[in-house]
Amino acid sequence: xxxxxxxxxxxxxxxxxxxxxxxxxxxxxxxxxxxxxxxxxxxxxxxxxxxxxxxxxxxxxxxxxxxxxxxxxxxxxxxxxxxxxxxxxxxxxxxxxxxxxxxxxxxxxxxxxxxxxxxxxxxxxxxxxxxxxxxxxxxxxxxxxxxxxxxxxxxxxxxxxxxxxxxxxxxxxxxxxxxxxxxxxxxxxxxxxxxxxxxxxxxxxxxxxxxxxxxxxxxxxxxxxxxxxxxxxxxxxxxxxxxxxxxxxxxxxxxxxxxxxxxxxxxxxxxxxxxxxxxxxxxxxxxxxxxxxxxxxxxxxxxxxxxxxxxxxxxxxxxxxxxxxxxxxxxxxxxxxxxxxxxxxxxxxxxxxxxxxxxxxxxxxxxxxxxxxxxxxxxxxxxxxxxxxxxxxxxxxxxxxxxxxxxxxxxxxxxxxxxxxxxxxxxxxxxxxxxxxxxxxxxxxxxxxxxxxxxx
Amino acid sequence: xxxxxxxxxxxxxxxxxxxxxxxxxxxxxxxxxxxxxxxxxxxxxxxxxxxxxxxxxxxxxxxxxxxxxxxxxxxxxxxxxxxxxxxxxxxxxxxxxxxxxxxxxxxxxxxxxxxxxxxxxxxxxxxxxxxxxxxxxxxxxxxxxxxxxxxxxxxxxxxxxxxxxxxxxxxxxxxxxxxxxxxxxxxxxxxxxxxxxxxxxxxxxxxxxxxxxxxxxxxxxxxxxxxxxxxxxxxxxxxxxxxxxxxxxxxxxxxxxxxxxxxxxxxxxxxxxxxxxxxxxxxxxxxxxxxxxxxxxxxxxxxxxxxxxxxxxxxxxxxxxxxxxxxxxxxxxxxxxxxxxxxxxxxxxxxxxxxxxxxxxxxxxxxxxxxxxxxxxxxxxxxxxxxxxxxxxxxxxxxxxxxxxxxxxxxxxxxxxxxxxxxxxxxxxxxxxxxxxxxxxxxxxxxxxxxxxxxx
Numbered sequence: 023x024x025x026x027x028x029x030x031x032x033x034x035x036x037x038x039x040x041x042x043x044x045x046x047x048x049x050x051x052x053x054x055x056x057x058x059x060x061x062x063x064x065x066x067x068x069x070x071x072x073x074x075x076x077x078x079x080x081x082x083x084x085x086x087x088x089x090x091x092x093x094x095x096x097x098x099x100x101x102x103x104x105x106x107x108x109x110x111x112x113x114x115x116x117x118x119x120x121x122x123x124x125x126x127x128x129x130x131x132x133x134x135x136x137x138x139x140x141x142x143x144x145x146x147x148x149x150x151x152x153x154x155x156x157x158x159x160x161x162x163x164x165x166x167x168x169x170x171x172x173x174x175x176x177x178x179x180x181x182x183x184x185x186x187x188x189x190x191x192x193x194x195x196x197x198x199x200x201x202x203x204x205x206x207x208x209x210x211x212x213x214x215x216x217x218x219x220x221x222x223x224x225x226x227x228x229x230x231x232x233x234x235x236x237x238x239x240x241x242x243x244x245x246x247x248x249x250x251x252x253x254x255x256x257x258x259x260x261x262x263x264x265x266x267x268x269x270x271x272x273x274x275x276x277x278x279x280x281x282x283x284x285x286x287x288x289x290x291x292x293x294x295x296x297x298x299x300x301x302x303x304x305x306x307x308x309x310x311x312x313x314x315x316x317x318x319x320x321x322x323x324x325x326x327x328x329x330x331x332x333x334x335x336x337x338x339x340x341x342x343x344x345x346x347x348x349x350x351x352x353x354x355x356x357x358x359x360x361x362x363x364x365x366x367x368x369x370x371x372x373x374x375x376x377x378x379x380x381x382x383x384x385x386x387x388x389x390x391x392x393x394x395x396x397x398x399x400x401x402x403x404x405x406x407x408x409x410x411x412x413x414x415x416x417x418x419x420x421x422x423x424x425x426x427x428x429x430x431x432x433x434x435x436x437x438x439x440x441x442x443x444x445x446x447x448x449x450x451x452x453x454x455x456x457x458x459x460x461x462x463x464x465x466x467x468x469x470x471x472x473x474x475x476x477x478x
Numbered sequence: 479x480x481x482x483x484x485x486x487x488x489x490x491x492x493x494x495x496x497x498x499x500x501x502x503x504x505x506x507x508x509x510x511x512x513x514x515x516x517x518x519x520x521x522x523x524x525x526x527x528x529x530x531x532x533x534x535x536x537x538x539x540x541x542x543x544x545x546x547x548x549x550x551x552x553x554x555x556x557x558x559x560x561x562x563x564x565x566x567x568x569x570x571x572x573x574x575x576x577x578x579x580x581x582x583x584x585x586x587x588x589x590x591x592x593x594x595x596x597x598x599x600x601x602x603x604x605x606x607x608x609x610x611x612x613x614x615x616x617x618x619x620x621x622x623x624x625x626x627x628x629x630x631x632x633x634x635x636x637x638x639x640x641x642x643x644x645x646x647x648x649x650x651x652x653x654x655x656x657x658x659x660x661x662x663x664x665x666x667x668x669x670x671x672x673x674x675x676x677x678x679x680x681x682x683x684x685x686x687x688x689x690x691x692x693x694x695x696x697x698x699x700x701x702x703x704x705x706x707x708x709x710x711x712x713x714x715x716x717x718x719x720x721x722x723x724x725x726x727x728x729x730x731x732x733x734x735x736x737x738x739x740x741x742x743x744x745x746x747x748x749x750x751x752x753x754x755x756x757x758x759x760x761x762x763x764x765x766x767x768x769x770x771x772x773x774x775x776x777x778x779x780x781x782x783x784x785x786x787x788x789x790x791x792x793x794x795x796x797x798x799x800x801x802x803x804x805x806x807x808x809x810x811x812x813x814x815x816x817x818x819x820x821x822x823x824x825x826x827x828x829x830x831x832x833x834x835x836x837x838x839x840x841x842x843x844x845x846x847x848x849x850x851x852x853x854x855x856x857x858x859x860x861x862x863x864x865x866x867x868x869x870x871x872x873x874x875x876x877x878x879x880x881x882x883x884x885x886x887x888x889x890x891x892x893x894x895x896x897x898x899x900x901x902x903x904x905x906x907x908x909x910x911x912x913x914x915x916x917x918x919x920x921x922x923x924x925x926x927x928x929x930x931x932x933x934x
Contacts (some may be wrong), residue, residue, distance in 0.1 A: 109666065113637065121915055123719065123932075124715075124719065124820075124821065124822040125820045125821055125822060126718075127820075149619070168664055169664050171662050171664075175660070175662065179639070180662060182668065182671065183635070183639060191908075192913070194908050197909075198908070198909045198910050198913060199906075199907070200884060200906075200910065202820070202886075202887075203820035203885065204818045204820050204850075204851055204852075204885075204886050204887050204890070205632070205816065205818070205821075205850040205851060205852070206627050206631065206636060206818050206847075206850050206852045206887070206888060206890035206891055207623050207889075207890060208624055208627075208675055208816075208887070208889045208891050208892065208893050208894070209888050209889050209894055209898075209902055209905055210894060210902055210905075210906055210910070210911075210913045210914055210932060211672070211675070211676050211679070211680075211917060211918070211932075212625065212638065212671060212672060212674060212675040212676065213910065213913060213914065213917075215638065215668060215671035215674075215675075216667070216668060216671065216672045216917075217674070218668060218671075219667070219668040219671075220667050220668065223667070224667075234718075235722065236721060236722055238754065239763070259580075260536070262582075263579065263580065264692075265692060266691065266692055303760060304759060304760065304761060304762065304763035305760060305761030305762045305763055306760065306761045306762075307695070307760035307761055307763075311914040333674060357696055360664075362660045362661070362662050362663065363660060363662075364580075364581045364583075364658070364659035364660050365580065365581055366580040366581060380659045394660075394661040394662050395660055395661060395662070396660075396661070429658060429659065429660075430658075430660050431658075431660050431662070431663040431665045432665050433663075433664045433665050434660070434662035434664060435662055435664050436661060436664065437664050438664070438666060442665075445627070446665055446666055449665055449666075450656075450665065450666055451654070453648075453652050453653075453654045454654050454655070454656065454666070454669065455666075457648070457654060457669060457921065458666055458667045458669065460920045460921060461667060461669075461672075461917060461920055461921070462667070462917065463685045463920065464916045464917055464920035465913065465916060465917070476666060476667075
């Protein structure tokens, strides 16, 4: 497409807010999905206020220029990958945040990082639960766009469970307030919920009202190392059929070794799989949960079971699990899967991923939020090796096919983005695709917002 | 409108499924809102399967006949009030239900009552938390349509927090499956969430997949009687600023006396207000919560504080609170409010309702899910007294105006229905109304589903 004349946009926003320097633009081409088809933005806009966003969107609408909204650029599905000729609107400078203890809410602009929201809540004696592994580097706006999950969501739910209100800028530049600080609200269509997880297709989130909880009780951690992946997965089902742990994470042998290479914390390099579980139930109830987890791990053949109530030790194991993706990434580039299945299908999913790895002769390390059936097979490959990359890409698709065949989802928490949209129709069917497209067309008739994301 | 020729509809469904007997039809005119403007259905359809619903909807679409979907007919906002010339589709015979312990889910047709879902879950050692006061007589389909709340949702959330998947029939007769048994799913626009609380405007829910929890731990109940409403409300804020109780219910003096008249359980007839709180935290944590609640009640001037861990006593107080609406209804007909505010505004809301009662010279009894700021002012009036009814209606509107002015909502859990739609625009504004109407028009372009509900 022809490069748009940016003069009127530049003039209508504060000096320096619209950036066209090619060096800067090139830094905004990719997100963590490293899509090789990433384009280059026509310009980068870094608004600080809702009004700035409205100005940019109105300009784009008037000139038929598409918009890619970008948070911290940590999308693993290509949700913020740049498009040639489009504006990239980065929310990184939208960083106002207030915590209201009386209503137990945080009102934040989208550019705040998840960890910053957590910290601000904690400073006031409150807790923002959702905890993607990337919580130190991902933005709350991106969390809302993808309905991000994390480790504690097996017990505490995902982002949508904490979003009470939103301010959004629609494709025509209007700013809308949805929901608010009240805990219950049945007035009108549930638009707040529609926007959480809509991957920026319906509007740009410019403010989020988040529900906060009282602080989490101190958790006890149980770590089990297993000879085989299968034994560990059986232990997961044994636990989840009886209690609802506050965390139940899975790592396979490859990821254990990768993390041990990086952190040197003394993980068992010979283990086939590791489970890290937590209970935050207080008092005797917590002790009973810990005992139940230990017993389940033992009954399923754990070689070693270790329980601790020491917060430093607990955090070390949680950090090990969180480090798995960057650790495995040191072996090679990753195609990062995010498939989820109903829990009883978890063994079949994990076995099937093993078979897909063998069939395609690629290394696939599996880590998982096992307690909610959401897995992250990490497909290791060398992007410089076209043939291997082709095999990795084939495995990527086959894993989604497998999850769909098991009644699951192609994405539990990362979103469809650009990388997974080829499989969305297979999961949801033609009629649901049609409904999504009807809603997208009604709300953004020109298709200006995040073209190429989720829908085609 | 001209009465539609029903022959082809009658012929296309099993014998007896389409009912035109005027005596039967007249029983389906009203719901619990008793809207005096209720119409009479052209016919009543009582499908048993999704295919029956599709047949009826396709017929209606082909003949431009509007459809009112009705669950158990317990809507308090007129959501299932009949419309002249429309089909009423009642889901009362859609009563298949299965509980899957492996995935901790229930898959149910919409006609099952909330209490039946709870009982089926309990039979398998699981728990379906949402508990509207009407749980013994309201249907799960209606709960989904209104995103129903209840007493325990101050801690456990509302219906939308438990809906993992839906089957819906769209206005053109297509049946769609949304979501499923997986706990996390970020694939595509969050349509499951869009349908929960959409009051039947976008489709007819024909199956619901519900998330179940492990059973609730035994709860301790703390009851406090207060000299004044204001003192009780202060106690609410004192508790909620420190802990998250499993229940925190409020009754004023009028409702206390009405319940005592009906149940004769020994409530303090002189009390200005009663609070019923519960903690279900296990062990010492629960004891600490109970002590905190007792202390807060005492510090705010409770005349009497009573704590019990006896399940029978606990249930008696919960039942007393649940009985408040039918009990007050024995004084006179009710206009039943459902306004909610952010918690710090609760005292102003309750004071303001008192002022509105005085100004309009009507009796308004206030009960509330106080812990989440959701109140039910019950406006007592005699429908045969036109002048008093006019004053009651004025008060009804003024209470919504007040809630809006306090940053709250016109409906926390009952839905907008027909009775409250005149205030929805005041709450959400023109642009949000516009967005709702865009989505409604896109999904139901002929406006056949629940015309007159929520939107005009």
